[in-house]
Structure formats: structure tokens, C-alpha cells
Amino acid sequence: MSGLIMAAQLLLGLSILVILHELGHFLAARAFGIKVEKFYLFFDAWGVKLFSFKRGDCEYGIGWLPLGGYVKIAGMIDESMDTEQMAQPAQPWEFRSKPAWQRLIVMLGGVIVNIAVGILIFWIITFTYGETFIPNSSVQGINPGIIGKEIGLKKGDKVVAVNGKKVIQFDELISPKVLLGNTTLTIMRGGKALDIKVPDNILNKVSDLGIEEFISRMPLISSSIDSVYSNAEKAGLKKGDRILAVNNNPVKYSADVKDELKKFKGKPAVFMVSRGTERLSYSVPVDTAGTIGIGFNVNELKQETVNFGFFESFPVGVNQAWKVFSDNGKGIWKVLTGKIKANKAFSGPVEIARKVYGGVWIWERFWFSTGFISIALAFMNLLPIPALDGGHVVFLIIEMIKGKPMGDKFMERAQIVGFVLLLSLMVFVLGNDIFKAVMH
Known part of the structure; x- marks a missing residue:
């Protein structure tokens, strides 16, 4: 049953985000008078679709291949690879006929919506539930695992600062700002302050052994x-x-x-x-x-809840969204610089279902996870890879600098290269997910 719950949450969460992402492109295109021919959740590869209907000049539907979704914008070299349309004279309602700045907004529409949705979700969650946490000042100490002990942590240590900044909430100790490495933990041991360095590649070991082998999520409690x-x-x-x-x-x-x-x-x-x-x-x-x-007696662990007003919650939601976005950037940089292995850093649908959503349906966790993924999708779509929004954005910026668009042949080849890269990445993360699931 837990497996079905994981799959259902993943399917619902991603479906919501894909529809809203594509809606961002759709609305931006329509705002500039650009014709949108298709709006699909999932891909109708080889013309196979589960459901469709036509309203006005746009076909709406659900495809059979659950690898995201798309809007087919007239006069644009995209995943449809409609070279026949591109061979015809440009029409005023086509994407290619519009100024570069308008096309740039259309391509950023999905990312903007994903960021807005992430902020909105974090805002509403904060307003509805507040922030509940274990105050670090109230815990007796940490219980490090194998990884934590390797870097010098000991049972009973009390971490008082991360990079010189006072730790307020206990779960900060297992947050990305620590796990992304190159972090200094200031601990109190026997009445003395010590600094312990968290290495750049700590996430490789955490990915293999689990977070509990770094610092347990459960602070130390007495033997009562x-x-x-x-x-x-x-x-x-x-x-x-x-x-x-x-x-x-x-x-x-x-x-x-x-x-x-x-x-x-x-x-x-x-x-x-x-x-x-x-x-x-x-x-x-x-x-x-x-x-x-x-x-x-786990009741020894005191929890605090901070409640926020409706407008007070907004900057908290923005800050949460920014942390997710920046953490994704730091993680990608760690991979590119060789500090973290790609198979440790990237997760696909199986890992997202297992570790992000989980096997129990809790609405607060569902929406928080969906907000997290919305910001992560925004970041991934901004990567300068052809076939992703970020690739189109790069080409449009080059066009604006040069004063003329890239050639159609170049764009077609770039799109093919992008598809190959994305397909290879999908195969890699899915295979990596299955390997992790089998091994754990």
C-alpha cells in the first residue's frame, strides 16, 4: 500500500506542476498573440493519446508517455521537430515572427510560474501550520553515526554554530547548508569549544549510508x-x-x-x-x-511552534524558495567540480517518491514536497541545455546581442543534441533510482 501512496503522490504532484509550468508558456504566448496548437500533460508520442479535445485553435489532451508535458507553439523549433511548418513563410501569429524580448518572456513563462507556485505553497504552508522545530538550545547533544564519527564528532557533542552562525533549530544540522560540505561546525565538548570541518564530498557517503550515519535526526535523550x-x-x-x-x-x-x-x-x-x-x-x-x-521518554524533547500572520508568512515562503533554488545551484556546482558524484546527487522519480513524498499521505508533507519540486524544476529548466527552456533562453540572448536569430538548421541540430542529452540523463537517473532501491 505504501508503494501505491508514493506513486499516487508523485503522479499528482508532478501533474499539477507540469500543467502549471506549461500554462506559464501558454498564457505568455497568448498574451503576445502567438498561436498555441497543443497543450498536453504527458507526451502523445507517435500520435497515441489517452484523452483529447479541441477548443478554438488549440488541442488539449493527456498523452500516454508520462515524461512531463508540452505546449506546441506555432513557428517554433521544439520537441515536435515540425520542420514542415518551419519551411513555410513566417506568419504574424507565429513565435518566430515576434520580437526576441517577447519570445524570451514566453520561454521564461514556465520557470516563472514554477517559482511563483513554490513561493505560494511555502507561504500558505507557513501561514497554515507555522514552523515547528526542536530548539537546539534544549537538546542534550547529538548522536553521530559512522560518517559523523569519521570527521571527529562524538556522542554528546552539542553543535552550537554552523559557519559561525548560531544554530537555532536542531534540524539545521542535517540541512543542505551542512550536507553540501565545506562547512565548519562549532561544538561544545566538555566545556570547551571545538571546530570540526565537514568535507566537500560528505554527500557521497550520506547518499550511500543514509543521514542517520552522519547525525541522527533524533537528539540524545536520557535512559529513562x-x-x-x-x-x-x-x-x-x-x-x-x-x-x-x-x-x-x-x-x-x-x-x-x-x-x-x-x-x-x-x-x-x-x-x-x-x-x-x-x-x-x-x-x-x-x-x-x-x-x-x-x-x-521522547517527551524530553521540547518542540516549539512559531505561528505567522498571513503577510508575515510571505517573506518566510520566499526565503524557503530561495534556499531550495540556491541549494540546487550549489549541488550542481559540486557535481561539475567533481566534489560530489553524479549518481549520489541526482534523483529520479523512484527516489522522489520514496524519499521526498514518502509512503504515508500527509497533506502538509505533500504540499511542502510539491513546493520543493516546483522550485527544483524551475532551476533544472533554466540549465543551458538545448530542448530545455534554459537552452532556448541562451539562444535568444545570443540573438539579442547579435541582432539576428540563429539559423534553423543550427536550432534543429541543437534540439536533437538536447534531446539525446535529456534522454541519457533520464535513463541514468532512472537506472540509478532502481539500483538504490534494490541496494537499500
């Missing part, structure tokens, strides 16, 4: 028991007990207890606990999964 069942209940442990040691190994945090239990899978372990003024000892069988049937 909040609930008992199964073996723990039978052995005599009670809610409110605080575990002091496991097989004479002192423990302070719940994470310490879990680490000790891994050593005794399928065997009994002796627990020293404090109960009021008493110190008690219990032998508890540990199951093969390394658990005994206890829950810890």
Missing part, C-alpha cells in the same frame, strides 16, 4: 524508561526506571542502551536501574533484533 512490555515487563522493569548500566557498562543516553543491546542479541543482559532512591538489578532476555521491550 517511558513504557515497558514484552521481556522487560516480565523481568520487572517499570516505567520511570532510569537505566544506569548494561552488564556493568555505564549508560547515560537511550542511544547508549541501544548500542549495548546490540552486543547481546539472543542472550540475557543485566540491567542496573535507579527507581526512586533504590538501585536495582534485573536480568532481561534480549531478542534477536536487539530489543527487550522498552520505550524511552
Whole structure:
């Protein structure tokens, strides 16, 4: 069922964004009197379509190939590769007949809409739900995994600043500003401040092992028991007990207890606990999964919610959209400079469904994820690759500088090169997604 929910969220989210992106091109073209011949969600490759109707001089429909969507703008060399139309004399209602600045706006229409939609979603989410977070000042410390320990972090460290800026929210520690690397974490350890460098290529390892192996999403909490069942209940442990040691190994945090239990899978372990003024000892069988049937007091983690007024929420939404946009830019730069491997940085539809939307339908998460993807799509479409909006924009800027358009033959060949690049990228990310899903 979770797989179906993931797929449904991905399909709905991307369908909304593709329609709105293409609507941006459509409305801009119509505003300048340019004829739009087709408006399609998904591609009707080889003329195969699931649904279509015609209104005025434009055909609207849904294609069978779910790789995005398109609007066919008359007099433009695009994915339709309609060379017959381009061989005819230019008509006043065609794209090629319009001034370069108008054509530039038409090509930027989809990106502008995606950015506006992302800002709108983040704005409304902020107004509706506010910002809920764990204050970094209230946590006892971090629980680093393999990756975190490799760079020098230790259990119980308290990260107080990132690049010299005070950490307010605990989840800042696993945000892109840290994971994109070349970051300095200032930590407090034993009353002393230390600086630890996060390397440029940290995302390669995080992609392989998961974020929990860098810094756990769960801050450290004490070893106080909040609930008992199964073996723990039978052995005599009670809610409110605080575990002091496991097989004479002192423990302070719940994470310490879990680490000790891994050593005794399928065997009994002796627990020293404090109960009021008493110190008690219990032998508890540990199951093969390394658990005994206890829950810890997560209520120790204090959450804060900051609510914003309608207009106060707007700059928060703009800032969130900018962070997503700039993080995409930094990520691409890391790939181009060889700091991050492409197979670690790029995700396709399978990974987006698994890691962005998830297997549970939560409307707040759905809309936040859709807003995130809307900004990411805007960035990707601005890349200067022929067949993408960014490629057309580059050619139009060159035309405006030169004072004359690029030749039709050049544009046709550039479009073919762009298609090959995009198809290769699609095959790469899809194959990469399937590999990650199988391996994890």
C-alpha cells in the first residue's frame, strides 16, 4: 500500500506542476498573440493519446508517455521537430515572427510560474501550520553515526554554530547548508569549544549510508524508561526506571542502551536501574533484533511552534524558495567540480517518491514536497541545455546581442543534441533510482 501512496503522490504532484509550468508558456504566448496548437500533460508520442479535445485553435489532451508535458507553439523549433511548418513563410501569429524580448518572456513563462507556485505553497504552508522545530538550545547533544564519527564528532557533542552562525533549530544540522560540505561546525565538548570541518564530498557517503550515519535526526535523550512490555515487563522493569548500566557498562543516553543491546542479541543482559532512591538489578532476555521491550521518554524533547500572520508568512515562503533554488545551484556546482558524484546527487522519480513524498499521505508533507519540486524544476529548466527552456533562453540572448536569430538548421541540430542529452540523463537517473532501491 505504501508503494501505491508514493506513486499516487508523485503522479499528482508532478501533474499539477507540469500543467502549471506549461500554462506559464501558454498564457505568455497568448498574451503576445502567438498561436498555441497543443497543450498536453504527458507526451502523445507517435500520435497515441489517452484523452483529447479541441477548443478554438488549440488541442488539449493527456498523452500516454508520462515524461512531463508540452505546449506546441506555432513557428517554433521544439520537441515536435515540425520542420514542415518551419519551411513555410513566417506568419504574424507565429513565435518566430515576434520580437526576441517577447519570445524570451514566453520561454521564461514556465520557470516563472514554477517559482511563483513554490513561493505560494511555502507561504500558505507557513501561514497554515507555522514552523515547528526542536530548539537546539534544549537538546542534550547529538548522536553521530559512522560518517559523523569519521570527521571527529562524538556522542554528546552539542553543535552550537554552523559557519559561525548560531544554530537555532536542531534540524539545521542535517540541512543542505551542512550536507553540501565545506562547512565548519562549532561544538561544545566538555566545556570547551571545538571546530570540526565537514568535507566537500560528505554527500557521497550520506547518499550511500543514509543521514542517520552522519547525525541522527533524533537528539540524545536520557535512559529513562517511558513504557515497558514484552521481556522487560516480565523481568520487572517499570516505567520511570532510569537505566544506569548494561552488564556493568555505564549508560547515560537511550542511544547508549541501544548500542549495548546490540552486543547481546539472543542472550540475557543485566540491567542496573535507579527507581526512586533504590538501585536495582534485573536480568532481561534480549531478542534477536536487539530489543527487550522498552520505550524511552521522547517527551524530553521540547518542540516549539512559531505561528505567522498571513503577510508575515510571505517573506518566510520566499526565503524557503530561495534556499531550495540556491541549494540546487550549489549541488550542481559540486557535481561539475567533481566534489560530489553524479549518481549520489541526482534523483529520479523512484527516489522522489520514496524519499521526498514518502509512503504515508500527509497533506502538509505533500504540499511542502510539491513546493520543493516546483522550485527544483524551475532551476533544472533554466540549465543551458538545448530542448530545455534554459537552452532556448541562451539562444535568444545570443540573438539579442547579435541582432539576428540563429539559423534553423543550427536550432534543429541543437534540439536533437538536447534531446539525446535529456534522454541519457533520464535513463541514468532512472537506472540509478532502481539500483538504490534494490541496494537499500
